[in-house]
Amino acid sequence: MPATERPRLRGRLALAYAAAAVVLGAVPVAVVGLGLWTGRSTQAVGATADAFTGGNTGQVLLAVVAGLVVVALVAAPVGWALAGRALRPLREVTAAAGAATADRLPGHGALGRYAEFAELSATLAGLYRRLDSAYAAQRRFVADASHELRTPLTVQRALIQVALADPAADAASLRAVCAELLRVGEQQERLVAALLALARGQQGLAAQEPVDLAAVAASAIGSSVVSADLRPALVARADPTLVASLVGNLVDNALRHNVDGGRVDVSTGCSGTRAVLVVANTGPVVPADAVDRILEPFQRLRGAGGSGLGLAIVRAVADSHDADLSVVPNPGGGLTVTVGFPAAGLPV
Structure with a gap:
């Protein structure tokens, strides 16, 4: 149903407030009226009614009904005002979201006085930051x-x-x-x-199925001159294509950015709750302060070839799988990259 055809919450709340006021006022009147008309009311009720009516029950009931009508007429606008006040934070959120653009996202503090609106505000603020x-x-x-x-x-x-x-x-x-x-x-x-x-x-997982890092690493290594220690390491939920891209980029980077006669070591296995892949090489010395930079797209060390996207792809795939990524420069040169995925067969 289009938004323009849906009922407005403010109008529904106003009617609910008015109806509640009329019903709450009508209940005691109905109890007293029933006793007066049937003659089976208690003595206390009869005495009270006589005191107020002086024997003129019909006029009293008519006045009560008129009073309920007045209550309903008054309760409707009061309910409208109260509903508007209660829904004001939602209107602020809607207006802010409607004015949002890619270059200007709204920022605001806690909305309203109540915990529900504060939680909504905090959630939206986090979303806007992301x-x-x-x-x-x-x-x-x-x-x-x-x-x-x-x-x-x-x-x-x-x-x-x-x-x-x-x-x-x-x-x-x-x-x-x-x-x-x-x-x-x-x-x-x-x-x-x-x-x-x-x-x-960066888009996330298109498929989620168990993936063995050992099998993926063996396929990525192929006939390359690599020292491999591949033990079963089953990832609980993974996109096979993305995991293959991660392993392939790590192996390709280790082979490409190496020294003559250098070494590349690839290992897989399980450690605690993680299915772990480790790729290490003996390439040129990498300064410790350059690690964060080379994880960004198109960032290379001086003199290094390639597109500068290999480690950026690795980080994006690791993030999409909630995997731990560690990139550590080796003292003699090269890097040791460790990726720990949530292992299969463990409580979620």
Whole structure:
């Protein structure tokens, strides 16, 4: 039913107040009237009625009925005013929400004098803070993605313009330009795939089923030169695609950001209430104060390649699964990344 066709709560409350006042006033009158008309009222009731009526019962009842009508007429506007006062905080919330935009979310303190409105206010304030944080992250992401996608497009255009402007260009030089364009295009494909993986990780779980980290890690490692200790580690409720993306990005990062002859260790297992994945490598030294930065999208260490999205994807997927994420620089270089998911077979 459209909102415009639904009854207004204020009108219903006003009618309820008026009806309650009339009913509460009519009950004692009905009791007295019944006794007077049937002659079976108690002596006390009869004495009281005679005192007030002087034997004129009909006029008394008529006056009482008129009084109830007056009460109803008075109770309706009074109930309307009381209902309006009680619902004022809801109108404030509605007005604030209606004026909200992505760039300007409402902020307010506790509404009304009662605990129910204070709880509603606190809940909405928390929601607005989360939305504000999400909008800010979205704006940063769009700005960074625009910059990252603009760079390879600029390179491609420059390569084509140089080739077209060279009157002495031969087949060999044109083939070299085409090869470079293909390489830049592949970079764009990887970047777009990483952006989609990050966006999906931030959206939450599309599926929830048990997932064995050992099986996912074995698939991600494949034929890579990796030291693996894969013990069963069953995640209670997970999106298999997102978990595969998390493990794949960790393994790919460990292999990519490594030194010649370096080592990559991957292990899975259970620890307490967690199904744990650990990926460690012996890459270049990572400053401790750089860890928070490289978990953000498009942030890289100096001299590092890649899209700068690998660890951001890992964090987004971990957050969507309520998993613990620990990124610790190794003293000799590289990182040890530990992800602890809620394990299966445990009380929820």
